[in-house]
Amino acid sequence: MAPLGPIALFDSGEGGLTVLRTLRQQLPQYRFLYGADSGHFPYGEKSLDDVRQWFLAFLDFFVHRGASAVVIACNTATAAALDEAKARSPVPVIGVVDPAARRAAEVTKNGKIGVLSTESTYRSRLYPRTLKALNPALMVVAKPCPILVSMAENGDTEGYHVEDKVRQCVEPVLETGVDTIILGCTHFPHMRQAFNRVVGQAAAIIDPGEEVGVALAAAHIEVAPVQSADDPITAWTTADPGRFTEIARKLCPEIPLIAEPLMWQGPSLAAPRASLLDNVPTNLG
Numbered sequence: 001m002a003p004l005g006p007i008a009l010f011d012s013g014e015g016g017l018t019v020l021r022t023l024r025q026q027l028p029q030y031r032f033l034y035g036a037d038s039g040h041f042p043y044g045e046k047s048l049d050d051v052r053q054w055f056l057a058f059l060d061f062f063v064h065r066g067a068s069a070v071v072i073a074c075n076t077a078t079a080a081a082l083d084e085a086k087a088r089s090p091v092p093v094i095g096v097v098d099p100a101a102r103r104a105a106e107v108t109k110n111g112k113i114g115v116l117s118t119e120s121t122y123r124s125r126l127y128p129r130t131l132k133a134l135n136p137a138l139m140v141v142a143k144p145c146p147i148l149v150s151m152a153e154n155g156d157t158e159g160y161h162v163e164d165k166v167r168q169c170v171e172p173v174l175e176t177g178v179d180t181i182i183l184g185c186t187h188f189p190h191m192r193q194a195f196n197r198v199v200g201q202a203a204a205i206i207d208p209g210e211e212v213g214v215a216l217a218a219a220h221i222e223v224a225p226v227q228s229a230d231d232p233i234t235a236w237t238t239a240d241p242g243r244f245t246e247i248a249r250k251l252c253p254e255i256p257l258i259a260e261p262l263m264w265q266g267p268s269l270a271a272p273r274a275s276l277l278d279n280v281p282t283n284l285g
């Protein structure tokens with residue numbers, strides 16, 4: 001039997017690293033691969049149609065590199081493409097919205113849930129639809145917070161100015177009486193300390209990344225084991241790999257990332273150079 005490949009994670013940039021960080025802790029035996037469409041960042045300001053096309057190209061790229069499963073570590077791409085990705089992928093595809101919504105529906109006591117996200121995720125209404133499908137009595141207060149996305153992408157995640165911006169996003173939602181808040185953009189957990197301080201005891205905070213591991217474990221995916229916890233993880237980016245690495249090291253110094261360039265060639269992706277460190281076997285021939 002051909003060796004099984006890693007779990008591939010996708011985001012528009014540095015946000016999915018919050019999911020990768022959690023998955024490495026929850027599933028230390030798995031190997032991972034990361035794809036960032038940094039060249040098209042921010043997805044939150046793009047149309048869902050464009051985001052779907054871009055993500056599906058990454059899905060093809062991951063499958064050709066032998067991924068055992070694909071995690072859409074991006075709420076916006078989950079909103080845009082999860083159904084189509086599941087329909088066409090030969091390997092399991094897991095989004096972040098459903099696991100987060102399930103957890104929030106379990107955790108809330110008063111049935112009022114806040115969702116902070118990008119503009120595109122907000123416009124898709126995917127969180128309110130998913131939550132109400134789980135329990136029609138839930139009340140959902142959704143709010144886009146694009147300023148936090150760009151700050152996190154630039155590695156700007158600590159300090160009073162960050163806390164101020166987080167407060168401006170969170171306070172109007174807390175004032176509606178929610179007792180649970182979903183961080184519905186994977187960039188936001190990079191600012192988790194600021195969220196903790198602003199939210200305090202007023203509401204439970206749901207980080208979709210923490211819930212994805214449960215969904216992955218339940219999918220019983222076979223992955224070749226890591227050699228050691230320091231095995232480098234290749235991060236393919238459609239923008240500058242040097243810049244990607246610099247910010248990633250600042251945000252998640254514990255993740256041993258090696259960034260490699262990917263280029264858009266029309267609607268497809270091409271890797272201009274083979275990575276010496278890319279030890280991803282292909283299981284699809």
Ligand code: DGL
Binds near residue numbers: 013045075076149187
């Ligand atoms: N991190 C992404 C999300 O979870 C997208 C951020 C963006 O590119 O606007 O939605």
